[in-house]
Amino acid sequence: MPCHLFKIRICLEDNVTGWAVGIILHSEPELNQPHMIVGWPGIGNIGVITVDNLRQQIEAEELGEIEPWDYFYPSKVVIRASVLHSLEFPTSKFYYKRLANRDLLLFVGEEQPSGRGRMYAEGGKAYEMANQVLDVAEKFGCSRIYTSGAAVALTHHSWKPRVWAVATDSGLLAEMKGYANTLLMSEVEGRGDVGNITGLNGLLIGVAKKRGLEGVCLMGEIPDYLSRVPFPYPKASQSVLEMLAAILGVSIDMAALDDMTAQMEDVITNVFRQFPNEVRDRIDQRRQEAQPGMITEEDEKWLKENIDDFFRQEEGDKGQ
């Protein structure tokens, strides 16, 4: 299959470095008014698990990828009989699927191009990648972008995570609010009018707005006490995926995510049992409350003192 390497706007302007990063497209299908759904890793890997499961469920076809080498340090080298065979990088791939009402573009990034030892991308590289994703979206006539991430909340791991929505305009917000198990960020108890979505799952919809595209970020709730541990939280991905299935009008088999959620429930239950009694009791008190709330500064402090220290101690024990 022929590959098309097209140098995009950001790269053409990048004459200082002289190494344009390209996008490789395996094909250029005609798509019917597609929307795009995007996921990168983040807290609980909620967004990327959501989008990757959707990709598998609807059997989306690979469309292309962003060349990785200017964004990422390589992830694997393969040497055969002393000769360099290959060098692998985290992938940033596009997919597409023809659907009944409107077609769909998907983008799954294995890593955020942070480059400076941080989990989240920021600055020039993040902006460049966001623009490259949107270049592909616009090339195929896409007018709306969905991203997905985590909403850190005073919730409990036994509760079904809700989905918080933010959007680039009020009309879109009204549309999102019509879906089940969904609320606006401003409706969360204790939450002010102002918030922030860290990393590319947030930045992308900002850049989308700048470019005149519609943008929505759907965030699955994750309990505050699980937000800093290196576990996936597929339960929240399920909530987001249910909402996306409703938006797209497609039927999704949740069996794979059910299995993943069940496995993680066991892990979380085991971890939870090891929390000090006082911490467990305080978290369990949340079950008496009507609904999850937003974490306050006081909660942040308590989390840091009780949960972070607990996990640090666990790490230390492992090393002995």
Next chain:
Amino acid sequence: MNEKVHFSAKPELRTPALVVGWSMDAGRLGRRVTDYLVGKLGGEAFCEIEPADFFPLNGVTIVNDIVFFPESRFYACPDRDLVVFRSTPPSYEWYQFLNLILDVAQDYCHVREIYTVGSMIAMGAHTAPRQFFGTIGSPELKTELSGYELSRETDFETPPGGRPTLNSFFLWTAKKRGIPSANLWVPVPFYLVSADDPEAYRTALDFLSDRLNLGLDLTDLDEEAGLQNERIDQIRAAQPEIDSIIGKLERGLRLAEGEGEKLAKEVGDFLRDAGN
């Protein structure tokens, strides 16, 4: 060429080879090999990569009261048609940094081949014969290097959770640009990682001298390696426990818990005190 590269001189070179060493590897191998080449062959700095885009520059590192600042410099040895690049490993923008090296190497110097020098931490004893490994960019160069004592049939894959070395990234980038290149890997016994290992850099320099017709007289390194071995013999004589641990390594036996750490600390401290 590029505002991120600053030339201070324009040496006359024909089709030189390039040797690359990083300043922060085990046994200080990259640093010592490049220092030796520049010192012995009268290398002159002619070009450097500006640090701003590649290093944090949020302060300065002090080691034993000495200021360390990132340095990425090319040296020319026109008499032997050799270019040496010595650098602190970049903290980010690796691909751009590696391409800047290759821009200077390819577009300005017209290099014919490139060798990087790196160390690998070995669990063996310092008295064991040093194997010498090469990772080569192409089967053609592998054939050309068949007459040298490189171990040439190594298979390797980065284990899960690991990351390739900067030298592997560099080799891949050079290969992408069609420049014949190889990574040279010299094992450094784990207890010499924080000290110097003259036997290791002698091994690398021996190959480079031969391959690149540098005509290096390495007698001084033989003496340095001999002196280091004598010093390690002294600590073995003074501390039976250290002698026993090294003896285990020489016989290929597994060390008990804590023995490796003790050996590394005692030998490292002793060699530093002895003036290494």
